[in-house]
Amino acid sequence: MKLSFKEMVFYIIPLPLIVASLFVGPSNVVNARDIFDWLTRSLSLSPAPDAQNKQMVEAIVLGVRLPRVLLAFSIGSALTVSGNSFQALFRNPLVSPDILGLSSGAAFGAAIALAFPLLPLQPMAFVFGLLAVGLSYFLALTRKGVSTVSLILGGIIVSGIFTALLTMVQFLTDPFKLQTIVHWTMGNLHNASWSKVRSSVLPILFGIGWLFVLRWRMNVIALGDEETRAVGLNPEKEKLLILIPATFIASASVAVAGMIGMVGLAVPHMVRMMTGPDNTKTQPVSIAFGGTFLLIVDNFSRTITSFEIPIGIFTTLIGGPFFIYLLKKSLMVYREL
């Protein structure tokens, strides 16, 4: 397969970006120069002896920034791949984990798990995320199939219900847990840690790998149920095979970082603008560019002010107007809506 220059850029950029992101942060004690020196010495590029603040630098770079950078990147990839897969699966360029109610459902599941520590966080987020997508779909399902707008309306209803339930959990828990839940709901990466990376990276890698294998089949599915069946695939089975990992990775992201809104909607569109709709291209570019996008936004969110703005606020503020633009545009194109 030939790689275009554009694609090469997407695949190469993440590495220098990840390294550069290690230099970004609010610390007054350790500056970029210290980190650079430490890096060159660690990689044996410089013969100079270890500096005095070696431990401090290592604590900040390896203990705080590296897990955060990895988490931001993997969540960006996961949300983008998930959104792109949902859009192919539902043949609807306007859906995403947030629009389908998945994020609210997973957030509710995770909030219950936070409020009642006996319940496991990841599985709760996954079960309620899946439940939410299923509900949105069945609300939108009519004899004639599922229309673009009815699916969005179904998602809004389901999203509303789970947000209400989430608020109820917040209302009923004690103030200490309440704060945790509220902060986490906003979509936050500031308490990233190696344990969070460990708990989320494996499920995300697994789900992304699964969807990566199925990337060409998404082209088949995206053409329609009857067209899929006519060429020898069972559309119901194929959709389920995509729906499960797509829900899995999005809810894993929600479980670890809360609701980082609109990434799953807006970034797949940016990717398609650059590669065209062929999922054999959009899927790998989504992995690279989705991670790049969220990492850049996160770098801004932790440096732009002296205190940290939750990243979910940022992404939603960017993504909201983008969604309105897409909706207007697609309503002009698809009159039958």
Add this chain to the structure above:
Amino acid sequence: MGISVKNLDFGYADRRVLHNISLQAAEGRFTVILGKNGSGKSTLIKLMAGLLPFRTGYIEVFGRDIRKLTSAERARLIGYLSQFHSPAFPFLVEEVVLTGRASYVFSLPGREDLRKTDEAIDKVGINHLRQRPYTELSGGERQLVMIARVLAQGPQMILLDEPLSHLDLANQARFLALVKNLVAKGLTVVAVLHDPNTAFFYGDDFLFMKDGFIIGPEKNKDPWDPSTLTEVYGTKIDAVPFRGRSLVIPI
């Protein structure tokens, strides 16, 4: 025998659509099904394509029970062209045609699949369209792309459901000439068509449907016999002799 249907009954929830259908479509021939709107033609052709489950009756494709075929086996025997549709994403023509290979592909299409796609595009003569987004094409061009997709699938029989309904006269003629050409090369084609005149000029064998029954044509009788067609369409039809056949017109 290409396809043979025996004693097939079919209905949706509360409505019987097909009654005791028995028919045969010969291998290497162009069989046309004619009938009024709502007479069950489209349902019949979907059943013959293996796209709908049925309980009563029997459908045999090249000697094999259609219900015992896996989806992939079925797709390699039977291609099906549905009526006009419009995908949500602007896939390129060659990407759309390539999806015909789905029953041969596990993860990514291979060299053989790309070769078959090129062949199909050549055969249909749409090389100039291959890099164009499918969504920007006219109805006639889309239909050609979809038939290329069916050819890439490599079936031995193609079932067409009103393939001409969105085409202008020139594109209709082009499409039918292409179908004739494929039939001449050994492909079996069964099509639902609207216009009896087109059907009589291009088709080899004919079947008439009315209210879910096959009602003809009777043996030893021309299919364009006005009395038969008057019965099929439920409106008075007359015939005018033309090049050894007849043109039929409602009057």
